[in-house]
Amino acid sequence: MKCRIFGIDFKNPVFLASGTFEFGLIYKNVSNRVGAIFTKGITLQPRKGNPPPRVHETACGLINSVGLENPGVEVFSRDILPQMRKLKTRIIVNVAGFTPDDFVKIVGELDSRVDAFELNVSCPNVKKGGVAFGRDPDICAEVVANVRRVTKLPVIVKLTANFCDPLIVGRRCVEAGADGLSLINTLHAMAFDIDKKRVLIKGGLSGPAIKPVALFCVHRLKDLGVPLIGVGGIMSGRDVYEFLLAGASAVAIGSATLRDPYAPLRIIKELKRLTTSG
Amino acid sequence: MISRRLKIIRKKWYTDNIFGLEFNYPGLRPLPGQFLQIQVDEGVDPFLNRPISIASYKRARLLMVIKVVGRGTKMLSAKERGDQVTLFGPFGRKFRPKKKKSLLIAGGIGVAPLHFLAEYFCKHSVNFDMIYGVRTNRDFILRKDLEQMADNTIWVAEKGYRRAGTVVSVVKKIDLTDYEIAYTCGPKEMLIALQKLDMPIPVYAFCEDFLGCGCGLCLGCAIMYRGEYKRICVDGPILELGGIDFEV
Ligand SMILES: Cc1cc2nc3c(=O)[nH]c(=O)nc-3n(C[C@H](O)[C@H](O)[C@H](O)COP(=O)(O)OP(=O)(O)OC[C@H]3O[C@@H](n4cnc5c(N)ncnc54)[C@H](O)[C@@H]3O)c2cc1C
Ligand SMILES: Cc1cc2nc3c(=O)[nH]c(=O)nc-3n(C[C@H](O)[C@H](O)[C@H](O)COP(=O)(O)O)c2cc1C
Ligand code: FES
Numbered sequence: 001m002k003c004r005i006f007g008i009d010f011k012n013p014v015f016l017a018s019g020t021f022e023f024g025l026i027y028k029n030v031s032n033r034v035g036a037i038f039t040k041g042i043t044l045q046p047r048k049g050n051p052p053p054r055v056h057e058t059a060c061g062l063i064n065s066v067g068l069e070n071p072g073v074e075v076f077s078r079d080i081l082p083q084m085r086k087l088k089t090r091i092i093v094n095v096a097g098f099t100p101d102d103f104v105k106i107v108g109e110l111d112s113r114v115d116a117f118e119l120n121v122s123c124p125n126v127k128k129g130g131v132a133f134g135r136d137p138d139i140c141a142e143v144v145a146n147v148r149r150v151t152k153l154p155v156i157v158k159l160t161a162n163f164c165d166p167l168i169v170g171r172r173c174v175e176a177g178a179d180g181l182s183l184i185n186t187l188h189a190m191a192f193d194i195d196k197k198r199v200l201i202k203g204g205l206s207g208p209a210i211k212p213v214a215l216f217c218v219h220r221l222k223d224l225g226v227p228l229i230g231v232g233g234i235m236s237g238r239d240v241y242e243f244l245l246a247g248a249s250a251v252a253i254g255s256a257t258l259r260d261p262y263a264p265l266r267i268i269k270e271l272k273r274l275t276t277s278g
Numbered sequence: 279m280i281s282r283r284l285k286i287i288r289k290k291w292y293t294d295n296i297f298g299l300e301f302n303y304p305g306l307r308p309l310p311g312q313f314l315q316i317q318v319d320e321g322v323d324p325f326l327n328r329p330i331s332i333a334s335y336k337r338a339r340l341l342m343v344i345k346v347v348g349r350g351t352k353m354l355s356a357k358e359r360g361d362q363v364t365l366f367g368p369f370g371r372k373f374r375p376k377k378k379k380s381l382l383i384a385g386g387i388g389v390a391p392l393h394f395l396a397e398y399f400c401k402h403s404v405n406f407d408m409i410y411g412v413r414t415n416r417d418f419i420l421r422k423d424l425e426q427m428a429d430n431t432i433w434v435a436e437k438g439y440r441r442a443g444t445v446v447s448v449v450k451k452i453d454l455t456d457y458e459i460a461y462t463c464g465p466k467e468m469l470i471a472l473q474k475l476d477m478p479i480p481v482y483a484f485c486e487d488f489l490g491c492g493c494g495l496c497l498g499c500a501i502m503y504r505g506e507y508k509r510i511c512v513d514g515p516i517l518e519l520g521g522i523d524f525e526v
Contacts, residue, residue, distance in 0.1 A: 019496070019497075020491075020495060020496055021495055022494060022495050026493065026494050026495060027279070040497075048506070048507055049497060049500060049507060050500075051500070051502070051526050052487070052499075052500050052501065052526070053488060054490075054497065054498045054499070054500055055326075055488065055489070055490040055496065055498035055499075056488070057324060057325055057326050057488075058325075059323055060322050060323045060325055061322075061325055062325055062326060062490065064490070064496070064498060066496070066497045066498060069497050069500070069507065207322070207325050208322045208325070235322060255325070257491070257495060258326065258490050258491035258495060258496050258498075259317070259322075259325060259326060259327060259491075260281065260317075260366065261279065261366075261491070261493060261495065262281065
């Protein structure tokens with residue numbers, strides 16, 4: 001099931017999505033058998049994350065508002081990356097910036113010690129009134145172009161489907177030099193506490209509930225000419241197969257690991273069976 | 279961590295909303311405070327597993343005691359002897375209780391993990407007393423077992439006729455200097471009230487909250503502890519009561 005994307009060899013097209021497998025260091029036997037692992041979102045400064053509740057189950061999925069808790073690029077680079085580099089898998093760093101400059105600094109700091117970068121453009125752009133980067137094709141293109149200048153490694157942009165057309169943003173990213181696109185990030189969602197008559201959680205929806213949306217987005221971008229990584233609600237080999245049919249070159253498993261940390265291994269096995277039985 | 283698909287070998291209703299499930303689970307080797315993630319259904323709704331403490335583990339027999347509070351526990355309560363259930367774990371920090379005279383303070387279903395702590399103390403010949411509070415006299419579970427294991431026990435029911443009160447009212451009255459350490463598990467309001475008593479001995483709380491993965495992957499179970507977020511599932515669930523910030 002080897003695959004070659006962005007000029008890199010991966011042992012299979014099943015990757016681990018950002019934010020749902022820590023840094024791959026807890027279940028190393030899973031990390032070692034997937035094609036690649038996307039790290040948790042890494043920001044310039046350390047972030048404590050949001051107050052609880054941070055997860056809330058909904059029909060066939062969950063809403064999370066973890067708030068990008070992470071140790072910051074310095075600690076990641078010094079303490080965590082060296083451990084990750086011992087894993088037998090590709091490392092793709094999920095770069096989360098709050099200003100266009102953040103992306104360049106983080107990528108510059110880690111360049112050449114990882115396999116690729118995934119730009120998480122879902123954060124609010126603090127320089128532009130807090131509107132998410134991902135909704136603004138001009139800013140996204142600018143971020144990609146700037147990052148392009150500081151690294152030769154593959155640059156993937158993780159697109160959002162929140163309040164925007166990923167095709168428009170995706171096309172601009174590709175023109176600006178993106179090597180690939182991954183989609184989708186979580187969908188804006190909320191839930192109420194009816195006893196206390198107030199908001200229970202506001203965050204991002206993930207899990208099987210969003211799979212049809214993710215498939216639609218991948219299919220919509222299939223002719224952009226760069227490899228696509230499908231993300232959203234994948235629970236089985238059949239789900240992966242659907243994403244491949246939609247036009248993805250690889251997929252990433254997110255929420256499924258919260259239910260079963262070994263799910264990626266089962267999914268790889270199922271996919272193998274599906275692809276070899278023709 | 280391992281995952282096992284096991285048959286329920288015994289099911290028992292203790293009260294009208296608390297039931298126990300027993301499994302034959304050789305080789306588990308759990309420590310007090312540890313829990314398993316139970317998959318409620320093979321389908322994806324409910325999506326997340328439910329964390330349930332180990333209430334007893336003897337000669338490979340695993341007991342989990344569950345209170346029906348919502349959809350997931352309701353669905354679990356429909357399972358019967360012979361049905362298969364998928365369990366992940368054990369999870370939770372490897373916490374080895376000190377072998378010192380201890381006080382166990384249980385509120386409601388919080389008795390489940392403390393029952394396993396009691397078993398652990400018996401096995402290691404540690405002396406302990408127990409205070410156990412519930413709503414009404416009908417809500418006590420595992421009572422005989424606990425009476426056998428503890429040196430002294432005090433049972434209180436909020437609406438009890440002989441001894442009406444709460445564990446907090448009992449703790450206020452007893453001499454805590456008889457003990458070197460205390461362990462507690464119960465509803466959040468009880469933990470907050472105990473924290474306010476500022477007891478003169480170290481108190482460890484078994485924290486229960488909504489979890490995501492239960493095993494350190496998602497950062498969904500944050501609890502503010504001594505000025506920073508800790509993960510209940512891997513840094514806890516046993517944490518020092520005084521360090522928890524319940525306001526966050
Ligand atoms: C380490 C640990 C050990 C545990 N051990 C035991 C045990 O031994 N026995 C036992 O009975 N229980 C135990 N619990 C608690 C148990 O896991 C929960 O009661 C169970 O997950 C509830 O599932 P449910 O689907 O029935 O309820 P749900 O339907 O998920 O929720 C129950 C209630 O809470 C509300 N609710 C749901 N999500 C939220 C939220 N994010 N914020 C506020 N309110 C919300 C719902 O509206 C509902 O009223 C333990 C928990 C932990 C963390
Ligand atoms: C708890 C949690 C944390 C996440 N953290 C990140 C993150 O840091 N960066 C990111 O780009 N996506 C993050 N995501 C989104 C996932 O990578 C993925 O795009 C999304 O969950 C959809 O896939 P799924 O349905 O398989 O989970 C997170 C998702 C969850 C559930
Ligand atoms: S529940 Fe996922 S990290 Fe604790």
